[in-house]
Amino acid sequence: MPETDTSARARRSSTPPWAVLLVLALSTFTVVVMQTMVMPIMAGQAESLGVSMADVSWVVTVNLLSAAVFTPFLGSLGDSLGRKRVLMITLGFVTLGSVLVAVAPTFAWVLVGRVLQGTGFAAMPLAIGIVRSVFPPERVPSSLSLLSALTGIGAGAGLLIAGFLAKAGVTPQGMFWISAAATSLGLLGVAVLVRLPERATGFHIDLWGMVTLGGGLACLVLAINRGPRWGWGSMTVLGLFAGGLVLLVACCFVERRVRKPLLDMSMMRRPVVLGTNLTAFLVGAGMYGAFILVIQFVQTPSRFGYGFDADALGAGLTLLPLTSGTLIASTAVSLLVRRLGPKWPMCIGTVVAAATFAFLLLFHTEHWHFFVGTGLLGLGLGLSMGAMPILLNSGVEPGRTSVANSVNQTLRSVGGSIGTAVATAILAANTPPGAPLPTVDAFPISFAVSGAICLLAITAALAVPYRHRAPGPGPVLVEPAAAAHGGR
Structure with missing residues (x-):
């Protein structure tokens, strides 16, 4: 139900914005770190549970599967039943999942806990919806950019924290007690x-959409x-690729015909939404591969002709500049948004990402090169x-904020x-038969491919239609109507 300006102002005046932002930041940061x-602790988990490394890799897989299934659903649920309520439920699931992993007597219980932890991916879009509902308009851009x-x-802090805790002798199970x-x-x-x-508007379960x-x-x-383990040609x-594409195409048809769809396809087709989502997909594909590349390179023993003999803590420290760059x-985002609108910071970010991989393509022989690279990546x-x-x-x-950000x-x-x-x-393809590690040539190829994906992200970001109106005395930053219809 839409709220009046009076009720919104009353709510904002009763809530210290810094306290809300602090607790939302803590919640979302902890989920991402987890x-x-x-x-870095998968080997320790495999040893303590008596399973192989191939089996323990499922702790990552089931977590991602859970996120893919539950994030859009919980975002839509938050828009309908109340974002605070659903965020509390989500954090409850994540906490329970951490406890299950910490006390798990068998590997099956670990997987159940990781499924519950995967629901935590919905915390960020729910928090974004809360910020949009609670904060004064002039505080929204800076708060959203921070979240x-x-x-x-x-993403980088999780590796660093795990390295520090492992160095201090904390067991994998103990780490999950801390996250809980x-x-x-x-x-x-x-x-x-x-x-x-919050007033629930009545949630219709779109079973076919789910x-x-x-x-x-x-x-x-x-x-x-x-795919890397089962074989890309298996x-x-x-069959999974084909089935996934068929189901997603079916989803587009189903959601256009149900009375209360899980995804409003007319909203998803809006040029701003479509362009931003495409950019998000390409940004993820281009940038996230850098984590595994940097970690593997710096941890490689130097006797192989490259690498810097770093342990898990050293690899985490190499990613520390990413934190500084991101902060x-x-x-900078809130300042740029006010002057230029949100499109151009997004475009600049994709350009910086492409420049990061260009730098690493040319310079990767010294450890400090990777400190510079991760700092640029964070920026x-x-x-x-x-x-x-x-x-x-x-x-x-405003009523569709959480589900829109969940899809993103x-x-x-x-x-x-x-x-x-x-x-x-790419690393596997450049690993000689019988060799434990890839050749150094694998990394420039990977940097070039990631950079090329970032170039596509630049194109997608530039194509997003958006018209910015410079702020006057008031806090107006965007023109929703124009943006929704693709105005420039």
């Missing part, structure tokens, strides 16, 4: 500090994630991702899975 924290920047920061404590603290903060009176969208995304994510992987970008991630929610929100109604988040994750799979495939 997704990457498992990577979005946490995605990039958390952090998300439970976020849950308590949301319950106490986010004062958001089956076709969730099933299609799950098939694609599973095929991309398991009938299972090809700088989150500050590109922060600019592009920080601007996306602001640009996306200019093309959708999901496409970014699917793109990231593709980028990681492409990087992994």
Whole structure:
């Protein structure tokens, strides 16, 4: 139900914006950290649970599958039943999942816990919806850019935190007790500090939409994630790709015919929304592969002719400049949005990302080259991702904010899975038979491919139709009507 200006002002005056932003930042940051924290500790989990490395890799796969299925659904649920309520439920699932992983007696329980943790991907779009509902208009761009920047920061921070904790002797199970404590603290903060009176509008479960969208995304994510192990030409992987595409096409037809669709296809076809989502997909595909490339390169023993003998902590420290770059970008986004609108920070971010891979293509013989590269990558991630929610929100109604950002988040994750799979495939193709590691030639090829994807992201970002109106005395930053209809 739409709210009056009076009720909105009353709600904002009763809620300290900094407290709301702090608790939302803690919640979303912890969820993102949790997704990457498992990577350096997979070997330890495999040993403690008595399973192979091939089996333990499913802790990543099931987490991504869960995110693909539940993120759009929880975003839509938040728009209908209340974003605070659904965010609290989501954080409750994530906390329970962390506890299950921490106490799991068998590998099956670990997988169940990781499925519950995968629902946490919906925390970011729900938080974006809360910010749009609670904050004064002039505070929205800077707050959204900070929340979005946490995605990039958390991805690198998870690896660094896991390295520090492993160095300190914390077991994999102990790490998940820490993450459970952090998300439970976020849950308590949301319950106490986010004062958001919400009225449920009645949620109609679009069963066919859930089956076709969730099933299609799950098939694609599973095929991309398991392709390197099962073989890209295997009938299972090809069947998953085909099934995913068929289900997603069916979803487009189904959602145009149901009375209350999970996805409003007319909204998804709006030029601003479509262009921003395409850019998000390409940004994920181009940038996320850099994590696995940087980590593997710097951890390679120097006796192989390249690499810097870094351990897990050293690899995490190499990604530390990414955090600084992302924080700088989150500050710059709010200034650029006010002067230029959200389109141009997103475009600049994709340009910086392409320049990052050009730099690494030319310079990758010294360890400091990677410190520079990850700093530039953080700047590109922060600019592009920080601007996306602001640009996306200019093309959708306030009541559809969470589901629109959920789709954007999901496409970014699917793109990231593709980028990681492409990087992994290139490294595997350049590993001689019987050799434990790829040749050094694999990395320039990977940097070039990632850079080429970022060039496509630049093209997609430039093509997004958006007309910015310079702010006058008031805080108006965008023209939703013009943006929604593709005006320039």
